Amino acid sequence: MSTFLDDIKETKRQLDKVSPSFCLAKWLQVTIHLHSGYTHSCHHPIMHKIPLDELKDNPSALHNTPLKKEQRKMMLEGKRPPECGYCWNIEDLPGKNISDRMVKSNDYWAKEYMSQVANAPWDANIQPTYVEVSFSKICNFKCCYCSPNFSSSWVSEMLQHGEFPTRSRHHSIITEDELEVLKHKDNNPYIEAFWRWWPTLYPSLKVFRVTGGEPLLSKDTFKVIDEIAAHPTPNPDMELAINSNFGIPTKLVEKLCKGVSPLLKEKKIKNFRLYISLDTWGAQAEYIRSGLDLELFQTNLKTVMKLLPEADITFMCTYNALGVVKFKQFLAQLAKWKKKQNILIDISYLRHPEFMSIKVLPKEFGRYIEESLAFMEENNFTDYEINKLKRVLEYFNSETGYNQKMFRADFVKYFTEIDRRRKVDFLKTFPELKKEFLQWKADLEVQETTA
Template structure:
């Protein structure tokens, strides 16, 4: 891998020391509120609605991106890409031992063949992407504790009824999203950004390498199923298709998706299928964190796709947070069971876990926990290591899965201020304000669901009482 990255960096440097293919060939389209970005690090920015009347590719080729591309070709550093510049200013980058996401993304198969495509004539204003992530609406049947009205229609409904949560930043406040222009267009109403996407589709699809559909809950959107229909009539045998789903929708609807996707794979109308689903805990702890989740239904649906489509890949995206600390090992044991049960004849493991660290909101960040909980994931790490592919388990955990948990443990045991630059006292007070209001609004019980965290709850409550 390092050789490939070194070669990629050398090719990029031939164009410019700040060149990044993602700015040209990757796009995330938040059609539900008319925002976009290329690469997940820069903040989203609005798509000028007036530009769509005669150029639907303006969904991607916004003035902000065009300006950033010009800067890159001239060897300048766009400010929105500061995440990568911070990495590249470290000693390891100049020594070739450390690589920024600018290099890593540009080395991917959807990107590396295009490194020189946009330099000779400085083509910056009209580019079709090869990697598209698209959200058609925020329509969702869940309101996860760390989500927001931008990505969940149920969050919108709750905030309209009860107002924002009484944290220091008024968590979930609709006024903030209205002022920033990020409040979604209701899924039942006309959406000019979605219309522009479908006008763009006939010229867009033939150049796509990766297409990932997200939401909201995308399987509640008719546009997601229209994607499948379009691929039936216009096959893309080199396309990697990804679908994000919470996996907790009615079985009949989930099966409709499974059968459609199964036929696309069997008829070789797409190259591959990856299902990205999210769970952060086990049973009732997972249901508390991701409110609206039916954990047993999630299990039924995920196992259904593993049985029906053996060639598909399921990735469990686990956004670890305060609610993840008490029964996480049980989740890993279940995933290991699925790895073993659905190991196919080619010894290929069809399911993996991608362990991420929740960064925001701060009051649910693992950094707020008191030191007595800093070893909460140690037993989980031991379990993964004992059941790893490296230790001889044919259906075990890969190094990349284990390394993600190691990173989490390092994070949780380090200084919260060093990791997040947060005010620990304020975040702990906000934690109490949030969970108490969560329990009042949603009929949940933090103390009953997380008895192991009662001492932390009491610690935070005393801070509130002392104000």
């Protein structure tokens, strides 16, 4: 019986037969931010603008953009698209490391199409099998690593307080392009193009996923459920997936469960997966994900377990500098939930904003990652889950040219400002980082004095 690692090894062998940079996600997986008109494939590369003039006759241009086709051409020729650095960083570490290029290409929505994709012209319009869409950026959270591009709460705060005094402009106010789209929010051309594409897109889908913002605050999320329920020829091979911060009223979680349950019973979808975001545990988790109330979070989770026990649940963890210390406690809680429902944790290391990367931490903080990894190995977490954290540790220990001095200065500036704006207390919430924070603050004061 083959294992996850055996499957990955075989998939990599097949990818390498096409080219050493080939990745099926560039063709078959797409995230489309319909509220702003941006896209990327997969979700790791920086977003790029969808040319509006191409959508009139070809709504699949929401995915098949000229830029993306150029990246596909590079991959077929064995060249590495620079935008895919998330995976190249992992693959270039010492040893045989598993990147998302291999994991995604090994997944059921991708692997069976390898020959079809490899033999298609590089500029072909491809029907994706894994589609993630954001209809709206309405959101009740202001997560520290998020930005106005994805959260209406962030927009409100930025309009009130302005930009942060960091070198990085990750949290800069929304772009002119997005402001133009917002002027036409009642007749958004990207959303209109999506619903024109939907009839031909739906039959080929293996996964359809709604993200945000907070999707359960958007009427279009529930429209998707209604469209699937009413479709005369269902797609019983499709997984329906929805992201949520689980900080929304419990009545919306109940509405979701009541909408999805008949889709499962009537076999109009293959399964339902709920993606929930959480990065660590306790007050530190609530600081990172501003708006999070862990008591409400747990109430909503219990509601799903009661009303939709057949749902698969994936915890999305953005592994960042503030989540390291309490991560083991988070895993302990997760282990308890795993006994009650089919639950998985998917761990991705944070790249942006760079001052929140684990690379900002001193090397001795690696012991927290090692302790978390040991806990996973001792408590029946899967190979997939364990390997995700292993590569985080390898990334933390690697030499990547990360400018610690600059990003530690931004770290201090940013969280000092977060405390002022949100009336929170970094040093009280993260006592394990107090010594480092005060030292970095003193270093920053010296830099500014001598500048």
